[in-house]
Amino acid sequence: MASLFIHSSFLSSPKPSIPIISSPTKKPPPPQILHTTVPLAGKTNPAPSTTLQTFWDWLSNKGVVSPKSPSVKPGIVPEGLGLISQKIFSRNEVVVEVPSKVWINSDTVAASEIGGLCGGLKPWASIALFLLREKGREDSPWRSYIEIMPSGNDSTIFWSEEELSELQGTQLLGTTVGVKEYVQSEFLKIEEEIILPNKHMFPTITLDDFLWAFAMLRSRAFSNLRGQNLVLIPLADLINHSPGITIDDPSWEIKGGGLFSRELKFSLRTPIPVKAGDQVKLLYSLWISLQVLIQYDMEKSNAGLALDYGFIESRSDRNVYTLTLEIPESDPFFGDKLDIAEANGFQETAYFDIILGRPLPQGLLPYLRLVALEGPDAFLLESIFRNSIWGHLELPISRTNEELICQVVRDACKTALSNYHTTIEEDEKLMQQGNLDPKLEIAVGVRAGEKKVLEQIDGIFKERELELDVLEYYQERRLKDLGLVGEQGEIIFWEPK
Ligand SMILES: C[S@@+](CC[C@H](N)C(=O)[O-])C[C@H]1O[C@@H](n2cnc3c(N)ncnc32)[C@H](O)[C@@H]1O
Helix, strand or coil: CCCCEEECCCCCCCCCCCCCCCCCCCCCCCCEECCCCCCCCCCCCCCCHHHHHHHHHHHHHCCCCCCCCCCEEEEEECCEEEEEECCCECCCCEEEEEEHHHCEEHHHHHCCCCHHHCCCCCHHHHHHHHHHHHHHCCCCCCHHHHCCCCCCCCCHHHCCHHHHHCCCCCHHHHHHHHHHHHHHHHHHHHHHHHHHHHHHHCCCCCHHHHHHHHHHHHHHCCCCCCHHHCEECCCHHHCEECCCCCCCCCCEEEEECCCCCCCEEEEEECCCCECCHHHHHCCHHHHHHHEEEECCCCCCCHHHHHHHCCCCCCCHHHCEEEEEEECCCCCCCHHHHHHHHHHCCCCCEEEEEEECCCCCCCCHHHHHHHHHCCHHHHHHHCHHHCCCHHHHHCCCCCHHHHHHHHHHHHHHHHHHHHCCCCCHHHHHHHHHHCCCCHHHHHHHHHHHHHHHHHHHHHHHHHHHHHCCCCCCCHHHHHHHHCCCECCCCCECCCCCC
16 A cells, blocks of 8 residues: 555644634623723733723823824723724724834844844744843833733633643644744743843743743734734734624735835724724614724634634634645655655645635645555656646546545544544534633634534545546546547547558
8 A cells, every 4th residue: 555644733834613702692791991990801811991091191102092082992892902993983994003113023122122132033032032021121111012911812822731631632732732842942942042141131031921922922913914024013903803804805004104204104994884982872782893803814724713812713614624745755756756746836745724615625636646656557757747747636547546545535534533532513512502611612613623624524535435436547538538438438449451
């Protein structure tokens, strides 16, 4: 049997059907704005309203908001803090514009006292270190901003061992463990090379602190402002996500500061119309429309949402399972197969995100057939076929090859399914019961979603197995092309005259 290697490892980036967390079934309290003394709901140790007022004053002093006629204000909402409308917004209207003088990015770090120490660090690591240093300084100019950040969220990186055990068998568990290990290894390097040799510049920073800073960056950075462009935008980063908004375009842009200014501005728009906050008294039941909300990222899987933000959605196409395929080095045709994969945009290892309810992703079947190619089919790997091979691999090559890919994929699905400690039915029962703890709700939703995708994949290849006798394979297609197969599929022999 060919050594076709499939495993269920997690997505390459530390990346990524349940009731929606942000739409509680109970009638929620109306949002509270600034001056209230009501404790903040939902998130871990959220900022008290005095802290919120200090933040507002800081924004006013910096000229970011106009305190007399603000269009939005930070307020207390079920998701922690959020942006509450102070006027009626129409669709696509600018909600707030935040000038770059209050952003925190690599430039902010470079211009700071620790800039010289952070030159070799990745942007996220240098900003994390900056945040923690400023958090520890009594007189930090960033204090008012950092203090409104929550002490945590429901991201799986904060889950206890017991909570993580609910994710048994899931790819999300693997990703979470991988991300935590990655953050830890970065922390240990930074601790040794920067923190300990410069103790006078840093407060005591633990791995947990570093993980907190990492989580703040993952949850607060806008999805296309990551990597090298990673930036924290105070005020704008209070915007919460609405699963009901399914507009794909980002609701923000970076603009030039205007004719007389070189300063950039982060401009946040509302993707949907919003009512004014004071309508809450008149229209209590429409409280949710008072908060300005956006869609964080239409492309993220539930696992990605759980890891980055600590919530998931009920939309079925948020359920994703990543199949990882590999051309093993031990394959006698390793070199040729790798050449072909690379010529067609793939590598030795390829990741395919399978989405619930969607067809198999492009490239999966050809890649599978390539990896499984062996024996009499291996002639297709010869260099004369190099330009046409991918086209051939798009269609079944031989019964043996097609049977092998079906078997291997189905076996991989069965193995993966046997690793979960619950069935889909058990998960659905739990969801129907309702009132789950938010983290358990995430765990149950993700594990049910992954299993559904695995069953979908198994189903597709099971159906294929049943068609093995009627599929058309390479040799038949070739004979047809040469005009050597008749209408009924019979071989037409050349008869000498
Ligand atoms: C960009 S911050 C938004 C501000 C945040 N609510 C706060 O209190 O600082 C993203 C975080 O807000 C929370 N959040 C945003 N939208 C949410 C939603 N629809 N459901 C649950 N939590 C949400 C999550 O904790 C997420 O990690």
